[in-house]
Amino acid sequence: MAGLLARYTHWLHTQWPAGTVEKLPLSGENGVTNLPGVRVVGDLTGIPLLKFSSFTGARAVRAILREPEFQKPADGRGKLESELLDLAIIGGGVAGVSAAIEAKKAGLRFVVLEATALFSTVVNFPKEKPIYTYPTEMKLEGGLQFTAGVKEALLEEMEAQRHQAGIEPTPGRVERIEATGGESVLHLAEGTPLRARRVIVAIGRSGNFRKLAVPGEELAKVYNRLFDPKEFASKNALVVGGGDSALETAIALTSAGAHVTLSYRRKEFSRAKPENVAKIETLAQNGDAEVEVERPSSERVNPAMTRGLQRGQGGSLQLALGTEVTRIEPAQILLRSETEAALPNDVVFTMLGREAPLDFFRRSGLRIAGEGTPSGWLALGAFLAFCIFVYFWKSGGFAETWLDPWPGNMSVIVSSLGSWFEAQVADRSTLLGTLAVSLRSRSFYYTLAYSVAIVAFGIGRMRRRKTPYVTLQTTVLIAVQMIPLFLLPEVILPYLGYNGAFDHGIGRTIGDNLFESYIPEAQYLAREWPDWGHPRAYWRAYGFVLAWPLMVYNVFTDAPILWWLLISFFQTFVIIPLLIWRWGKGAYCGWICSCGALAETMGDQQRHKMPHG
Numbered sequence: 043m044a045g046l047l048a049r050y051t052h053w054l055h056t057q058w059p060a061g062t063v064e065k066l067p068l069s070g071e072n073g074v075t076n077l078p079g080v081r082v083v084g085d086l087t088g089i090p091l092l093k094f095s096s097f098t099g100a101r102a103v104r105a106i107l108r109e110p111e112f113q114k115p116a117d118g119r120g121k122l123e124s125e126l127l128d129l130a131i132i133g134g135g136v137a138g139v140s141a142a143i144e145a146k147k148a149g150l151r152f153v154v155l156e157a158t159a160l161f162s163t164v165v166n167f168p169k170e171k172p173i174y175t176y177p178t179e180m181k182l183e184g185g186l187q188f189t190a191g192v193k194e195a196l197l198e199e200m201e202a203q204r205h206q207a208g209i210e211p212t213p214g215r216v217e218r219i220e221a222t223g224g225e226s227v228l229h230l231a232e233g234t235p236l237r238a239r240r241v242i243v244a245i246g247r248s249g250n251f252r253k254l255a256v257p258g259e260e261l262a263k264v265y266n267r268l269f270d271p272k273e274f275a276s277k278n279a280l281v282v283g284g285g286d287s288a289l290e291t292a293i294a295l296t297s298a299g300a301h302v303t304l305s306y307r308r309k310e311f312s313r314a315k316p317e318n319v320a321k322i323e324t325l326a327q328n329g330d331a332e333v334e335v336e337r338p339s340s341e342r343v344n345p346a347m348t349r350g351l352q353r354g355q356g357g358s359l360q361l362a363l364g365t366e367v368t369r370i371e372p373a374q375i376l377l378r379s380e381t382e383a384a385l386p387n388d389v390v391f392t393m394l395g396r397e398a399p400l401d402f403f404r405r406s407g408l409r410i411a412g413e414g415t416p417s418g419w420l421a422l423g424a425f426l427a428f429c430i431f432v433y434f435w436k437s438g439g440f441a442e443t444w445l446d447p448w449p450g451n452m453s454v455i456v457s458s459l460g461s462w463f464e465a466q467v468a469d470r471s472t473l474l475g476t477l478a479v480s481l482r483s484r485s486f487y488y489t490l491a492y493s494v495a496i497v498a499f500g501i502g503r504m505r506r507r508k509t510p511y512v513t514l515q516t517t518v519l520i521a522v523q524m525i526p527l528f529l530l531p532e533v534i535l536p537y538l539g540y541n542g543a544f545d546h547g548i549g550r551t552i553g554d555n556l557f558e559s560y561i562p563e564a565q566y567l568a569r570e571w572p573d574w575g576h577p578r579a580y581w582r583a584y585g586f587v588l589a590w591p592l593m594v595y596n597v598f599t600d601a602p603i604l605w606w607l608l609i610s611f612f613q614t615f616v617i618i619p620l621l622i623w624r625w626g627k628g629a630y631c632g633w634i635c636s637c638g639a640l641a642e643t644m645g646d647q648q649r650h651k652m653p654h655g
């Protein structure tokens with residue numbers, strides 16, 4: 043039993059490129075942050091796509107140009123003060139270069155500071171990786187443009203645009219920003235600090251990778267991430283480093299059939315996890331040993347290589363402890379210990395560690411989303427108190443009478459609007475008459491608030507993420523929430539009922555078997571409606587979409603109704619399993635269910651906080 047449960051939870055939580063969660067800096071419109079004069083762009087703003095990176099980079103510069111303060115000469119010192127830059131762009135990736143193109147067009151005095159290599163994230167894409175330029179309908183007005191279909195062509199076209207715009211990056215790793223009123227000081231790892239009136243942070247999510255600083259490191263065969271170990275089967279690979287990312291890379295490559303040399307400058311592995319060290323030692327003795335990286339601890343190693351997916355034959359692993367790489371050449375590498383030796387080589391992975399962008403943000407005082415502040419905790423407390431109130435107001439409890447006589451007096455309120463309204467309310471077969479009864483029920487407001495949240499946050503989501511998938515999924519979720527999960531039970535069915543749809547024949551059969559009557563038959567046929575609400579249990583219609591056990595009341599009841607038992611059984615044990623079998627785990631939760639709808643829409647901006655994001 044425990045084994046079965048373990049397999050089930052494994053199925054639920056793995057087989058998914060989850061990785062670890064990377065937090066992002068808190069930013070507002072056009073990338074503004076809590077530091078005056080400092081904006082963030084690109085992947086740091088939440089959507090890790092080329093087009094959005096280019097768009098946010100260019101847009102941030104345009105926003106700076108519109109700032110009234112920026113248009114004035116700086117502090118009376120005049121724009122011409124030689125050391126003060128208009129703009130410093132940190133990071134020479136897609137967003138940074140796009141910002142630079144706009145800054146150049148505007149004639150600003152700016153620098154682009156790049157810690158490793160221009161476009162380093164793209165340089166490290168797997169060889170010939172196809173490039174998807176979503177959202178397809180999004181047209182970029184400035185910054186870098188993309189037409190290429192594979193990595194190499196993408197790099198070429200971005201490089202050509204950079205060159206044409208006349209943008210030359212300045213090598214330098216920014217350690218920290220010190221924002222002081224009208225200007226910011228950028229502290230570099232080496233060299234004198236730079237001063238700029240505005241700063242754009244475009245450092246992406248990868249952080250900056252430590253470099254070997256040896257000749258040949260710029261060759262196209264040198265990577266700092268491993269995406270697809272299979273690609274290197276039977277190749278001569280060098281992995282440099284002694285931490286988990288290096289060891290996991292070496293394990294994955296060897297298991298995939300590569301001939302790996304693992305070079306580490308120390309004589310033993312002291313930083314890596316003991317289980318990774320044990321696997322390395324096993325593979326060093328037998329390259330075909332059944333060793334896998336179950337869950338890579340390094341986000342630089344693709345989790346998709348777990349569970350034997352990438353296994354190959356004939357791999358080998360040679361440990362080169364106490365060695366240093368001195369040169370990388372197209373067909374060989376030079377390793378030095380006591381003497382220098384040349385090894386044949388096709389590919390190099392420098393897995394020397396990196397500095398996560400988060401450390402940079404913390405040192406600079408940039409607020410990070412999800413890291414609590416006193417006002418944030420207060421707001422959370424207030425929101426929880428509000429939720430507790432709403433629950434006990436609706437379901438009966440200490441807050442039940444707090445808003446009395448509302449909403450029980452809604453018919454009176456609507457009637458008081460005039461004689462036409464009064465006549466409509468008096469006749470429940472009118473739409474307003476039906477609605478006036480629903481408006482008296484507390485659950486109506488509960489459902490209304492839920493539906494409004496999904497519509498409002500859903501529209502926000504579609505405007506933020508302009509991809510065909512998101513638009514279709516959000517539209518479906520909104521439609522399901524609004525029609526069968528709100529209008530049907532709260533308005534449509536009661537309206538049909540008051541208009542006689544469930545009085546006779548097949549309508550009556552449906553009505554009696556799905557929405558039982560609360561009042562005696564004679565009273566029902568005489569159309570003497572109860573004061574306290576609708577005469578039938580229309581609320582059961584939520585069960586058309588919300589399967590058991592989401593909707594427990596159609597099943598767990600002292601007076602079970604056969605039709606609902608059958609519907610619930612088929613939903614839970616036939617229809618949903620079939621949906622999942624055909625379209626995957628998200629088919630019901632991500633496209634139909636109201637809980638999933640709230641998660642997809644209201645939770646959209648929080649999804650980066652969870653690994654499955």
Ligand SMILES: Cc1cc2nc3c(=O)[nH]c(=O)nc-3n(C[C@H](O)[C@H](O)[C@H](O)COP(=O)(O)OP(=O)(O)OC[C@H]3O[C@@H](n4cnc5c(N)ncnc54)[C@H](O)[C@@H]3O)c2cc1C
Binds near residue numbers: 089133161164217247
């Ligand atoms: C494997 C992979 C495949 C992808 N495929 C696609 C795709 O097909 N289509 C698509 O649209 N998107 C794709 N993306 C996403 C796309 O690459 C990113 O959205 C884009 O590169 C982000 O640009 P950026 O400028 O924000 O950051 P990056 O491109 O990461 O650039 C950040 C730069 O800042 C530098 N830097 C970091 N710290 C410092 C510092 N302290 N000082 C100075 N410089 C620093 C880094 O060296 C780096 O060059 C993919 C991403 C990955 C990882």
